[in-house]
Amino acid sequence: MNRRDLLAGLTAIGGLATGSLLLPAGARGAGRPVRIAIVAKSLGNGFFNAVHLGGDQAAAAIASAGGNRIEVIFTGPTNTAAENQIDVINALIAQHVDAIAISANDPDALVPSCKRAMQRGIKVMAYDSSVAKEGRILYLADATDQQAGDACLDLAADACSGHGKVAILSATATSTNQNSWIAAMKADLPKHPGLDLVTVVYGDDLSDKSYREATALLQKYPDLAVIIAPSTVAITAAAKAVDDAGKTGKVFVTGLGLPSECAGAVEKGTIKSFAIWNPVDIGYAVVEIANTLVAGKGGPGSSITAGKLGPIAFDADGNGTLGKPTTYDKSDIAAAAKLF
Amino acid sequence: MSDVSLSARSKARVTRRPWHALVRWETLLVLAILVDFAINAHASPYFLDPWTLSDVTVSVAEKAVVALAMAFLVMAGEIDISVGGIIALASVSMGLVARAGLPLPLVVASGIATGLLAGCVNGALVTIGRVPSIVATIGTMTLFRGIAYAVLGDGVLKTYPPGFAWLGQGSVAGPVSFELVLFVALAAVAIVLRHATAFGRRVVATGSNPEASRMSGIATDRLRFALFVAVGTAAGLASVLLTSRLGSTRPSIAQGWELEIITMVILGGVAIEGGIGTIPGVVLAAILMGLVTFGLGLLNVPGIVMSVVTGTMLIVVVAVPAALRRYGGGRQ
Numbered sequence: 055m056n057r058r059d060l061l062a063g064l065t066a067i068g069g070l071a072t073g074s075l076l077l078p079a080g081a082r083g084a085g086r087p088v089r090i091a092i093v094a095k096s097l098g099n100g101f102f103n104a105v106h107l108g109g110d111q112a113a114a115a116i117a118s119a120g121g122n123r124i125e126v127i128f129t130g131p132t133n134t135a136a137e138n139q140i141d142v143i144n145a146l147i148a149q150h151v152d153a154i155a156i157s158a159n160d161p162d163a164l165v166p167s168c169k170r171a172m173q174r175g176i177k178v179m180a181y182d183s184s185v186a187k188e189g190r191i192l193y194l195a196d197a198t199d200q201q202a203g204d205a206c207l208d209l210a211a212d213a214c215s216g217h218g219k220v221a222i223l224s225a226t227a228t229s230t231n232q233n234s235w236i237a238a239m240k241a242d243l244p245k246h247p248g249l250d251l252v253t254v255v256y257g258d259d260l261s262d263k264s265y266r267e268a269t270a271l272l273q274k275y276p277d278l279a280v281i282i283a284p285s286t287v288a289i290t291a292a293a294k295a296v297d298d299a300g301k302t303g304k305v306f307v308t309g310l311g312l313p314s315e316c317a318g319a320v321e322k323g324t325i326k327s328f329a330i331w332n333p334v335d336i337g338y339a340v341v342e343i344a345n346t347l348v349a350g351k352g353g354p355g356s357s358i359t360a361g362k363l364g365p366i367a368f369d370a371d372g373n374g375t376l377g378k379p380t381t382y383d384k385s386d387i388a389a390a391a392k393l394f
Numbered sequence: 395m396s397d398v399s400l401s402a403r404s405k406a407r408v409t410r411r412p413w414h415a416l417v418r419w420e421t422l423l424v425l426a427i428l429v430d431f432a433i434n435a436h437a438s439p440y441f442l443d444p445w446t447l448s449d450v451t452v453s454v455a456e457k458a459v460v461a462l463a464m465a466f467l468v469m470a471g472e473i474d475i476s477v478g479g480i481i482a483l484a485s486v487s488m489g490l491v492a493r494a495g496l497p498l499p500l501v502v503a504s505g506i507a508t509g510l511l512a513g514c515v516n517g518a519l520v521t522i523g524r525v526p527s528i529v530a531t532i533g534t535m536t537l538f539r540g541i542a543y544a545v546l547g548d549g550v551l552k553t554y555p556p557g558f559a560w561l562g563q564g565s566v567a568g569p570v571s572f573e574l575v576l577f578v579a580l581a582a583v584a585i586v587l588r589h590a591t592a593f594g595r596r597v598v599a600t601g602s603n604p605e606a607s608r609m610s611g612i613a614t615d616r617l618r619f620a621l622f623v624a625v626g627t628a629a630g631l632a633s634v635l636l637t638s639r640l641g642s643t644r645p646s647i648a649q650g651w652e653l654e655i656i657t658m659v660i661l662g663g664v665a666i667e668g669g670i671g672t673i674p675g676v677v678l679a680a681i682l683m684g685l686v687t688f689g690l691g692l693l694n695v696p697g698i699v700m701s702v703v704t705g706t707m708l709i710v711v712v713a714v715p716a717a718l719r720r721y722g723g724g725r726q
Contacts, residue, residue, distance in 0.1 A: 091694075097696050097698060098698065127694050128694075129694045129696065130696070132696070132698050132700075132701055133649070133650070135646070135647075135649050135650070136640065136644070136646075136647070137636070137640070137647065137648070140639075140640075141453050141687070141688075141691060142691065144449045144452070144453065144688075144691070145449075145688065145691030145692050145694070147449070148440050148441075148443070148445070148446040148449055148688075148692055149438070149440050149692060149694075150440065160640075160642075160644060160646075162550050162552050162640070162641065162642035162644075163640035163641065163642050163644065163647070165641055165642075166559065166563055166639065166640065166641045170563075226646065227543070227547060227548035227646075228548050228550075228644050228645075228646055233548060
């Protein structure tokens with residue numbers, strides 16, 4: 055046996071072994087807890103970390119109120135590809151979790167694997183971004199598309215005093231949420247006759263691409279007044295692009311973003327105000343609802359009490375809404391940034 | 395490192411009989427698979443379940459089908475970066491054919507035919523246009539996906555005929571999926587082609603010394619063209635399986651697959667500079683990658699860690715032999 059090849063092999067095996075052995079051995083304890091998986095669109099996004107935080111809070115609240123012991127599994131793919139989210143669901147099916155709550159990267163491509171999860175007795179619900187109706191029991195929307203679109207457009211009108219050219223910097227061209235908000239914004243434009251929507255561009259929810267798209271907007275439309283970015287990645291990238299171009303005070307950025315990520319731009323004045331629903335509340339509601347479903351209660355056409363958040367009504371198609379987004383500006387950004 | 399001072403005898407042995415090192419490379423892959431299997435079984439109570447193991451195959455079979463063809467191309471000294479784009483384009487063409495209401499065989503045929511045509515474009519660019527394959531296929535990668543986006547935009551095609559879902563989601567018997575059976579069959583064909591035919595030897599010869607191969611009567615351009623077509627066709631087939639599994643088409647599918655497919659090929663012991671490689675190695679690498687990523691998934695390890703593990707595996711495989719070659723003779 056040649057020592058060199060042996061060494062190469064041992065290094066490879068060693069790498070694998072340490073990679074796997076250092077990890078916790080999953081849940082195997084006595085008195086199995088209810089396991090609820092919260093699947094993010096992609097990891098490394100502050101929004102979903104806040105959802106996870108809310109989920110843990112709900113689990114603690116339910117346990118201290120004498121309910122089920124709940125284990126929240128927070129997972130997701132590294133990028134926003136639907137195939138990777140399918141792999142995540144397959145892994146959760148194999149672990150026989152009790153419920154899966156997913157923010158879908160693609161409403162259609164996830165249907166077959168979500169259906170398979172339901173066939174194996176797992177309660178599947180969607181939050182934030184839905185799976186098509188046949189792939190889930192319930193969908194908890196952050197806000198109605200109309201509420202989100204209205205909020206963005208009102209903020210834009212507010213930033214440029216009602217008159218000016220507006221461009222939208224969105225996530226991916228296939229993002230369910232962003233597309234419906236943009237549709238709502240377009241439908242709402244007649245309410246703001248001074249606003250001129252010049253274009254919609256896509257930064258794919260990647261910081262570098264969003265930054266490049268925003269820079270291109272500034273060059274292409276020198277008299278642009280507002281960039282609406284309905285994604286936390288896009289809004290921070292756009293604010294950075296405007297600031298780097300020295301256009302702070304001339305071009306305003308607004309849209310939907312996380313307070314912690316937008317705080318700097320709000321202090322600088324690149325962002326006057328922006329909106330977001332509270333992701334901690336979403337996570338809280340998700341775990342309360344999933345726990346109710348696991349208990350065999352609730353479903354389309356019912357109202358589910360989400361602990362301290364009160365009852366949430368679901369229509370016959372299983373759609374429910376958490377509420378209208380909250381607006382943040384210089385006055386309250388610091389406090390919110392500490393939370394999420 | 396203790397192995398820097400290798401004896402001259404073992405150095406000579408490696409140089410004289412390169413297949414020896416390759417046989418051992420596969421032994422090491424088998425060993426790594428067994429170790430990872432044991433770790434997975436120990437770490438997760440859910441791993442040793444036929445349905446779970448069946449899920450492992452589904453997550454790699456589509457990429458592995460393309461990796462089989464890609465192995466031949468890399469052995470011949472070329473590469474195709476455009477496979478992800480081909481998969482997206484083939485999926486869009488299937489979606490359009492299905493929307494037109496045509497029957498199942500035509501839907502499948504259109505996907506495979508699109509892959510074949512895309513392979514012809516790549517092959518023509520490299521053999522007729524004389525563009526280096528990495529440059530040509532970086533171009534067509536964007537081109538193919540660009541066409542898919544131009545046709546579909548942010549739309550979706552999901553009116554597939556009944557029965558189509560079986561290809562990517564169905565099973566032949568119990569937990570044995572159709573994808574797995576298809577992969578095993580194709581792997582058998584690839585092993586015979588590579589290791590028991592003159593074609594296989596010509597591929598390797600072309601990769602290790604194109605000029606000498608041409609002078610000794612191998613039609614190297616025709617061979618390379620055929621290999622690009624084979625990779626394109628395999629990507630078309632993978633597109634059929636993936637589209638069926640997703641039940642829908644969007645132009646963003648199979649993003650980044652080219653890297654995972656090429657990782658399988660390199661991890662399988664195929665030399666990126668061409669001329670060396672075996673098909674069993676690639677098959678083992680596909681199994682290993684499937685087990686590692688699925689095993690980590692079962693433990694809910696975030697995808698970021700999985701990328702780190704896959705990246706580390708690749709670096710170990712590519713860098714360690716290269717470093718060893720520098721310090722003490724070489725595998726070649």
